[in-house]
Structures are given as C-alpha cells and as structure tokens.
Amino acid sequence: MTQLTSVTVRGMRWTYLTSVGCAAVQIPFAAAMARLLTPEDFGLMALAYLVPRFAHQFAQSGLGSAVIQRPSLTGRDVRVIFALALTFGTCSYAAVWFLAPYGTELAHGPSDLTSMIRVLALGMPIGALGTTAAGLLSRGMRYRAIALTDLFSFVVGYCVVALLSALHGAGVWSLVYGQLGWSLLLSLLSYLLVRHSPRPLFDVRAMRDVMRFGGKVSVNGFLEYVVADFPKLTIGRYAGVTAAGLYDRAALLATFPLQQIQQAASKVLLPTFSRIQHETGRLAATYADCTSVTTLVLFSMWAVIGASSKQLVALLLGSQWGGSADLVPVLGLASALSLVAHFPGALVEAMGTVGRKAVIHLVQLVVLVAGTAVALFLDGGVHGLMTVVLVSQLVKQALFYVWLRQLFPTTRRLVAEAYAQSAALAGLIWLALWYVQQTLGANSPAALVLTAKLAIAGALVLCCVRYGGRLHGVRVVRERGVLPAALRR
Known part of the structure; x- marks a missing residue:
C-alpha cells in the first residue's frame, strides 16, 4: 500500500466516522423538529x-x-x-x-x-x-x-x-x-x-x-444547484408550501444517509485525485474502484430506505408527514444515481477538464425542464415531477459513463459489472424486505416491521461483505484495508 493510499484510507475512516456521528445526531434531531x-x-x-x-x-x-x-x-x-x-x-x-x-x-x-x-x-x-x-x-x-x-x-x-x-x-x-x-x-x-x-x-x-x-467549477456548481432545486421550486410554486414541506422531509429521509457517504468520500477523493492528476493509469484504476464501491453501497442503502419508507416516516416524522412516504423511493433512487455520478465528476475536476462536465449538467437541465413542462401539462402532480427527476439523473449517469469510458477504455468492463452487481444486490435486498412486510402484515406496528427489515438487511449486507468475494466492490474494500480484519478473512 503506497503512502498516498494509506493516507486516503485513513481519511476515509475519519470522514465516515463523522458521517456516522452526524447521522446519529441528525435522525433524532429531525424527529424532534418534525414534531416542533x-x-x-x-x-x-x-x-x-x-x-x-x-x-x-x-x-x-x-x-x-x-x-x-x-x-x-x-x-x-x-x-x-x-x-x-x-x-x-x-x-x-x-x-x-x-x-x-x-x-x-x-x-x-x-x-x-x-x-x-x-x-x-x-x-x-x-x-x-x-x-x-x-x-x-x-x-x-x-x-x-x-x-x-x-x-x-x-x-x-x-x-x-x-x-x-x-x-x-x-x-x-x-x-x-x-x-x-x-x-x-x-x-x-x-x-x-x-x-x-x-x-x-x-x-x-x-x-x-x-x-x-x-x-468553470462555479458554473458546474450553478448547474448542479439548478438541477437539484428546480423540482422544489416547481412544487412550491404549483403545489403550495405544504407540498414543498412534504417534499423537503421526504428528500431528507431519502438522501441524508446517502449524502453523508458522498460528502465524506468527496472530501478525501478530490485531494487524492489532484495529487495524481497526470497519472492516467492510476486515475483509471481509482475511477473503477470508486465506482464499484459507491454503486454497491449507495444502491444497497437506497433499497433499504425505499423499501422501509412508510415505517421510517411514521416513526421519525409522525402521522402529519404521511404524504412524504410515497416520494421517498423515487427520490432515493434519483439521489443514489446523482451521488454515484459525483465521483467521476470529482475526478475530471481534479484533472482540470471541467468543460464537458458543464455540458453534461446542461443537458440534464434541459431534460429536467422539458420533462417538467410535460408533467405539468399532463397534470402528473408531484409523482410525475419525481419521475422526471429520476429520468434526468439516468441521462446524466449515461453521459458520464460514455465520457469516462472514452477517457479510460480499460475500465469499461469493470464499471459495467459494478452497475450490474450493485443493481442485483439492491433488488435482492428490496425483495427480502418486501417479503418481511408481507409476512408481518399491514397491521403490524411500524417499529416491529422496521426492526425486522433492518435486521434482515443487515444480515444480507454482512453475508455480502463476508462471502461476496466475487463482487468487485467488496474486493476493493478488502484490498484497501477499509474493512475490519474479521470481515476480510
């Protein structure tokens, strides 16, 4: 392990520890504020x-x-x-x-x-x-x-x-x-x-x-802002302040854990990428490794949050926020896709090639605005707007994939496998949690259902980490020493 890799791993551990601490505080804080x-x-x-x-x-x-x-x-x-x-x-x-x-x-x-x-x-x-x-x-x-x-x-x-x-x-x-x-x-x-x-x-x-x-970075940040907040402005303008509040809390539940992962990693990766900005081979390997790990983690977390949205809203926010539960799955998937795309974005930013990144964000914005116009014309409501957000994120993801495949052709197979493996694992987790819901029944207490779902999801993730050696993302965290020794055996 090189010195730069060692520093990066230590940085990941510290930033993820902070993310866990923020989440441990944010969850009860959000629950208390939702009642105040x-x-x-x-x-x-x-x-x-x-x-x-x-x-x-x-x-x-x-x-x-x-x-x-x-x-x-x-x-x-x-x-x-x-x-x-x-x-x-x-x-x-x-x-x-x-x-x-x-x-x-x-x-x-x-x-x-x-x-x-x-x-x-x-x-x-x-x-x-x-x-x-x-x-x-x-x-x-x-x-x-x-x-x-x-x-x-x-x-x-x-x-x-x-x-x-x-x-x-x-x-x-x-x-x-x-x-x-x-x-x-x-x-x-x-x-x-x-x-x-x-x-x-x-x-x-x-x-x-x-x-x-x-x-150039500022232009990209501006476009990212418009894409992120355009749905909120549209909902507030056409559906009212209450609907905007329901959307805001749904976005918090759907995206907060995922954003903690992204923000923690981005604080480490941009400095790391910048140190090796002229070493194409190392950048390509790092891009493939980051994609494999982030897709595996973020898609799995989305599956847990999306499949447990009703219980999470009921327990953390209370009955007055019931309208947020239906928005969480779509918002969570859109957020996961957005955060996965953040890492190749950080890579090209470290390389100083941010012009085409701005073009990608501009295309995404055009898709978002045009789709929103169609959704409003068809009276698709908030759910129609959320579908448009998801489609715009898929377009952004596809454009980044094509661009990075041109920059780093050797990563094509690994990155494609990473998406396929992560999607399969997320589907397995969602199916398992759906089965738990069906087994316990609709009348079971929300706390019981959520506890059972989290237990099953935790067991599946531990099995994946312990025995999923064929998954590229698992191999990466093992080789980089991110996991505890007991899980690397």
Missing part, C-alpha cells in the same frame, strides 16, 4: 433557501477547489484567493438582499419569505471567511481535523441552536438561526486550524489566473 414545527415551516425554509443557494455558487466560485487542485500554491496565492472569497461573498450577499422580493414572488410565497431569504444570505460572507482555510485543510489532507470540525460545527452550530430556538417558540426561524450558526462555527474553526494570512491581496492578474479554473 409544521410542514408549512419546512416548506418555507426550503423555499427561502433556494435564492441563497443559487447565489452561493457565485459566492464560492470554485475557490475551495482551486486551492486543492492547483499543482503549486504560495502564500501570495492564498492571499489572492482569500481576497476573491471575501469579494464574491460580500457582493453575493448584496445581490440577494435586492433580489429577495423577486424570489418570493417567483415562489408564490408569503411576505415573510423575503426576510428569511435576506437573513439566510448572511451565510455567504460568513462562509467566505472559511473557504480558503477549508481548502487548505483538504489540500494538506488533514482529514482528522476536517472530520472533527464538521461534526462539532454541525452538532453545536446547527442542531443545538435550531432545537433550542424551536423549543423557545421561534418557529421556522429556528431553522434559519441553526443554518447561520453552522456556517459561523465551521468558518471560525477552519480558520483557527490553519491561521493563514488574513490580509487580502487584490492582484488582478493572479485573480484572473485563479478564476480560469474556479469559474
């Missing part, structure tokens, strides 16, 4: 965050990725990037302040939505203060520090602040306060760990050089 707030509150928050998220892509401008990806980085470069981050963060906040009323009108939201948008936008200048420091932490592969910072800022800055605010009757504003607390604490801790020069340097030539790469 209403679907309308979550719908308002979901709609209010659309405009700041839109502007966030320009506020960041790919600067964090530029810090990681650059072959060499001097103290002067750091000061230039910090100056850019402050400039974009401040300008983006000012733009959102003026655009907030138009965002409210576009979403057909109440007047309070404008104030929420403006307050949430404070997260952009706050986040700008930590962008450079976070990039330096990733570039230095300080994964333990990153993991602990992420966990602490999420638990204290977001969950504690939001929960205490909700208990004191802040309503939907408790979510706003939690979001700002999270951004502030994360930026502060990241800077304290790095302590780079706080003096911005406004060198136009150096700024232009940074933005050649960062601007």
Whole structure:
C-alpha cells in the first residue's frame, strides 16, 4: 500500500466516522423538529433557501477547489484567493438582499419569505471567511481535523441552536438561526486550524489566473444547484408550501444517509485525485474502484430506505408527514444515481477538464425542464415531477459513463459489472424486505416491521461483505484495508 493510499484510507475512516456521528445526531434531531414545527415551516425554509443557494455558487466560485487542485500554491496565492472569497461573498450577499422580493414572488410565497431569504444570505460572507482555510485543510489532507470540525460545527452550530430556538417558540426561524450558526462555527474553526494570512491581496492578474479554473467549477456548481432545486421550486410554486414541506422531509429521509457517504468520500477523493492528476493509469484504476464501491453501497442503502419508507416516516416524522412516504423511493433512487455520478465528476475536476462536465449538467437541465413542462401539462402532480427527476439523473449517469469510458477504455468492463452487481444486490435486498412486510402484515406496528427489515438487511449486507468475494466492490474494500480484519478473512 503506497503512502498516498494509506493516507486516503485513513481519511476515509475519519470522514465516515463523522458521517456516522452526524447521522446519529441528525435522525433524532429531525424527529424532534418534525414534531416542533409544521410542514408549512419546512416548506418555507426550503423555499427561502433556494435564492441563497443559487447565489452561493457565485459566492464560492470554485475557490475551495482551486486551492486543492492547483499543482503549486504560495502564500501570495492564498492571499489572492482569500481576497476573491471575501469579494464574491460580500457582493453575493448584496445581490440577494435586492433580489429577495423577486424570489418570493417567483415562489408564490408569503411576505415573510423575503426576510428569511435576506437573513439566510448572511451565510455567504460568513462562509467566505472559511473557504480558503477549508481548502487548505483538504489540500494538506488533514482529514482528522476536517472530520472533527464538521461534526462539532454541525452538532453545536446547527442542531443545538435550531432545537433550542424551536423549543423557545421561534418557529421556522429556528431553522434559519441553526443554518447561520453552522456556517459561523465551521468558518471560525477552519480558520483557527490553519491561521493563514488574513490580509487580502487584490492582484488582478493572479485573480484572473485563479478564476480560469474556479469559474468553470462555479458554473458546474450553478448547474448542479439548478438541477437539484428546480423540482422544489416547481412544487412550491404549483403545489403550495405544504407540498414543498412534504417534499423537503421526504428528500431528507431519502438522501441524508446517502449524502453523508458522498460528502465524506468527496472530501478525501478530490485531494487524492489532484495529487495524481497526470497519472492516467492510476486515475483509471481509482475511477473503477470508486465506482464499484459507491454503486454497491449507495444502491444497497437506497433499497433499504425505499423499501422501509412508510415505517421510517411514521416513526421519525409522525402521522402529519404521511404524504412524504410515497416520494421517498423515487427520490432515493434519483439521489443514489446523482451521488454515484459525483465521483467521476470529482475526478475530471481534479484533472482540470471541467468543460464537458458543464455540458453534461446542461443537458440534464434541459431534460429536467422539458420533462417538467410535460408533467405539468399532463397534470402528473408531484409523482410525475419525481419521475422526471429520476429520468434526468439516468441521462446524466449515461453521459458520464460514455465520457469516462472514452477517457479510460480499460475500465469499461469493470464499471459495467459494478452497475450490474450493485443493481442485483439492491433488488435482492428490496425483495427480502418486501417479503418481511408481507409476512408481518399491514397491521403490524411500524417499529416491529422496521426492526425486522433492518435486521434482515443487515444480515444480507454482512453475508455480502463476508462471502461476496466475487463482487468487485467488496474486493476493493478488502484490498484497501477499509474493512475490519474479521470481515476480510
């Protein structure tokens, strides 16, 4: 095992440990907040965050990725990037302040939505203060520090602040306060760990050089944002705030565990890919290995979440959220496909070839917009819109597969096998959980049914890990030393 591989494996362990910790906190937190707030509150928050998220892509401008990806980085470069981050963060906040009323009108939201948008936008200048420091932490592969910072800022800055605010009757504003607390604490801790020069340097030539790469990353981030939040805006505009709230909580249940896997891995893989950006053979092998592992993990998790959606909603959110249960399976599959595509996206970003990535996202957006128009014309409702989201993700997945097959022809068979093996395992898990549901009957307590399903799913996964040596994803985690020794025998 090379030194880079060893560092990467340790980084994976730390980031996944953080993901488990975040999930352990997020699940009871989400259950508590679902009982303290209403679907309308979550719908308002979901709609209010659309405009700041839109502007966030320009506020960041790919600067964090530029810090990681650059072959060499001097103290002067750091000061230039910090100056850019402050400039974009401040300008983006000012733009959102003026655009907030138009965002409210576009979403057909109440007047309070404008104030929420403006307050949430404070997260952009706050986040700008930590962008450079976070990039330096990733570039230095300080994964333990990153993991602990992420966990602490999420638990204290977001969950504690939001929960205490909700208990004191802040309503939907408790979510706003939690979001700002999270951004502030994360930026502060990241800077304290790095302590780079706080003096911005406004060198136009150096700024232009940074933005050649960062601007392309920003465009990709913008397109990803539009694709991710377009359904939420459409539902809020045409189905109402309550429907948007139901969609938002369904998306949380369907995507949160999967996103934890993706976010943890992406924090490790972009720095790793950047270190070997000119070694085509190693990049090809890493691409095949990542695809094999991520498809196996994410598709299996989707099967568990999708097949248990009714029990998860009933136990975690409560009876008032019953409308979310039917959306979880489709949203989960779309999320799994999106997150699998994130890894080849990170690979080409590390190589600096992000132009065609933007084209793929643009094609996906065209499919999404055209499909949404058709769904609205046919009065397909929320389920019709979810089908369109799934189709757009399939198109994106196919385009990435074709492109990466051209870049790395030797990976063609391994990647195709990875998808087939993962789909087969996900189908087996879903079938087993469906059988459990049928055996226990519709009148059984939700807690009993969910416990039985999780037990069966856990047993199947352990058998797969222990005896599934023919699965490429299992072989990879064994060879890389990711699994405990007892499971590698």
